[in-house]
Amino acid sequence: MIRIAAVGDVHVGTDTAGSLSPHWSHLNExxxxxxxxxxxxxxxxxxxxxxxxDELRAAELSIPVVAVxxxxxxxxxxxxxxxxxxxxxxxxxxxxxxxxxxxxxxSVGVAGAKGFGGGFPGAMGSDFxxxxxxxxxxxxxxxxxxLETAMGEIQHCDVRIALMHYAPIxxxxxxxxxxxxxxxxxxxxxxxxxxxxxxxVVHGHAHGGxxxxxxxxxxxxxxxxxxVLRHAYTxxxxxxxxxxxxxxxxxxxxxxxAEPVEAEL
Amino acid sequence: MTEALDALDPNEPVDYLIGHIEEALACxxxxxxxxxxxxxxxxxxxxxxxxxxxxxxxxxxxxVGELLPGWTVVNQSTVAGEFPEPTVAEMESLx
Numbered sequence: 086m087i088r089i090a091a092v093g094d095v096h097v098g099t100d101t102a103g104s105l106s107p108h109w110s111h112l113n114e115x116x117x118x119x120x121x122x123x124x125x126x127x128x129x130x131x132x133x134x135x136x137x138x139d140e141l142r143a144a145e146l147s148i149p150v151v152a153v154x155x156x157x158x159x160x161x162x163x164x165x166x167x168x169x170x171x172x173x174x175x176x177x178x179x180x181x182x183x184x185x186x187x188x189x190x191x192s193v194g195v196a197g198a199k200g201f202g203g204g205f206p207g208a209m210g211s212d213f214x215x216x217x218x219x220x221x222x223x224x225x226x227x228x229x230x231x232l233e234t235a236m237g238e239i240q241h242c243d244v245r246i247a248l249m250h251y252a253p254i255x256x257x258x259x260x261x262x263x264x265x266x267x268x269x270x271x272x273x274x275x276x277x278x279x280x281x282x283x284x285x286v287v288h289g290h291a292h293g294g295x296x297x298x299x300x301x302x303x304x305x306x307x308x309x310x311x312x313v314l315r316h317a318y319t320x321x322x323x324x325x326x327x328x329x330x331x332x333x334x335x336x337x338x339x340x341x342x343a344e345p346v347e348a349e350l
Numbered sequence: 351m352t353e354a355l356d357a358l359d360p361n362e363p364v365d366y367l368i369g370h371i372e373e374a375l376a377c378x379x380x381x382x383x384x385x386x387x388x389x390x391x392x393x394x395x396x397x398x399x400x401x402x403x404x405x406x407x408x409x410x411x412x413x414v415g416e417l418l419p420g421w422t423v424v425n426q427s428t429v430a431g432e433f434p435e436p437t438v439a440e441m442e443s444l445x
Contacts, residue, residue, distance in 0.1 A: 312400035
């Protein structure tokens with residue numbers, strides 16, 4: 086069983102300094118892996134990246150931290166610099182790439198990409214018409230293709246996680262205004278995951294959406310955008326059976342009940 | 351220091367006012383929050399959604415106040431920085 090902490094859309098700026106590390110300093114005891122699902126900064130500026138790096142250092146995390154960038158992180162056209170700053174703080178920043186971690190002897194693969202908009206069957210853009218429209222949809226398809234390639238790299242892993250910023254399915258957008266769904270995600274991402282196979286998808290971006298969904302291929306999807314969680318982060322235990330796994334109490338906190346849906350910490 | 355925004359024409363149709371305000375809340379670096387939702391009733395501007403900090407929450411009032419001087423801003427946005435740590439770990443079976 087793998088304990089995962091995750092959050093997206095923390096939008097760190099110079100006005101948030103010191104606000105995150107008090108929460109994150111408990112993560113070493115609570116989780117085996119910390120996922121950051123994009124929109125890590127307000128405007129993607131290096132000074133904002135430095136604030137986030139300082140928060141992570143102050144939290145003294147010994148667990149792996151894996152991240153993707155989001156649209157906010159591209160605002161200043163300095164996303165590579167931002168990724169480097171986070172990398173120096175020990176964060177694995179994925180961009181159409183993957184990482185394999187050893188957690189309690191299990192191989193955990195995380196493949197990540199930012200993702201993009203485009204929409205969902207019945208209400209989506211097409212690679213047709215003006216060059217601007219073609220560029221929009223081609224970017225979406227290109228990002229999904231790179232995610233699929235990265236997912237292919239972790240297929241041998243015991244646990245396979247797809248990490249992205251944009252939403253891969255409509256299910257976790259429920260609650261958002263229908264009109265903006267094509268700007269919040271694209272089904273290309275879900276298709277990429279379903280083609281390769283995965284155990285879990287984690288994304289952010291949809292602040293007014295829903296926490297849980299499932300791809301057409303049956304992969305569970307979690308929207309960890311902080312405004313949806315209404316918590317500093319979310320925690321979940323992946324794998325194993327609560328009913329049968331006697332370690333659930335140790336890994337998730339309190340002794341497992343007969344059929345618990347949640348485990349108290 | 352961010353320059354004050356030019357005021358909108360308050361006689362514009364409400365739909366356009368909403369569009370301009372939402373655009374400003376997304377792009378103005380004091381807020382930078384594309385997810386905020388604006389509605390207008392009379393001369394009252396309602397803003398809903400989530401911002402990360404109290405500074406940005408206050409900036410919402412500032413930005414809308416510059417766009418529509420003299421109008422009342424009803425800032426109902428919540429501040430994510432106040433969200434607590436989770437008290438439960440949820441079980442997620444492998445897909």
